[in-house]
Amino acid sequence: MSIDKETKEIIEKLLLRGNTLLGETCPVCGFPLIYIKDIGLKFCPKCKKYVITSEADLEKARSLGMKEDDMILTIEKKESKRREPPKDAIGELIYEILKLVRQGKYDEALIVAQIVKILSSI
Ligand SMILES: [Zn+2]
Numbered sequence: 001m002s003i004d005k006e007t008k009e010i011i012e013k014l015l016l017r018g019n020t021l022l023g024e025t026c027p028v029c030g031f032p033l034i035y036i037k038d039i040g041l042k043f044c045p046k047c048k049k050y051v052i053t054s055e056a057d058l059e060k061a062r063s064l065g066m067k068e069d070d071m072i073l074t075i076e077k078k079e080s081k082r083r084e085p086p087k088d089a090i091g092e093l094i095y096e097i098l099k100l101v102r103q104g105k106y107d108e109a110l111i112v113a114q115i116v117k118i119l120s121s122i
């Protein structure tokens with residue numbers, strides 16, 4: 001991987017200040033990250049952005065006044081944040097099942113029923 005002059009200078013500056021090069025790499029460009037000890041965040045010298053990997057990192061970055069544009073967010077969404085399907089969608093599908101059953105299309109009805117099952121278990 002080639003390093004451009006600007007990136008190289010940033011790395012040198014950061015390392016001279018006692019920050020450490022990490023084994024982790026940037027999820028965007030694959031460049032090794034630098035741990036900025038003063039603020040406790042990981043920084044990609046190539047993207048010139050902070051890589052946020054946890055809720056704690058995000059809080060830290062926000063408290064430092066960083067905007068999401070200055071960060072690369074890799075936090076996995078929590079289960080509770082999963083989007084619920086709109087209730088109307090399930091209602092419509094159930095109506096569809098009834099319609100299919102009335103038409104004698106049992107196989108199709110079964111498939112739609114499985115979709116409803118999946119949707120309602122999310
Ligand atoms: Zn990067």
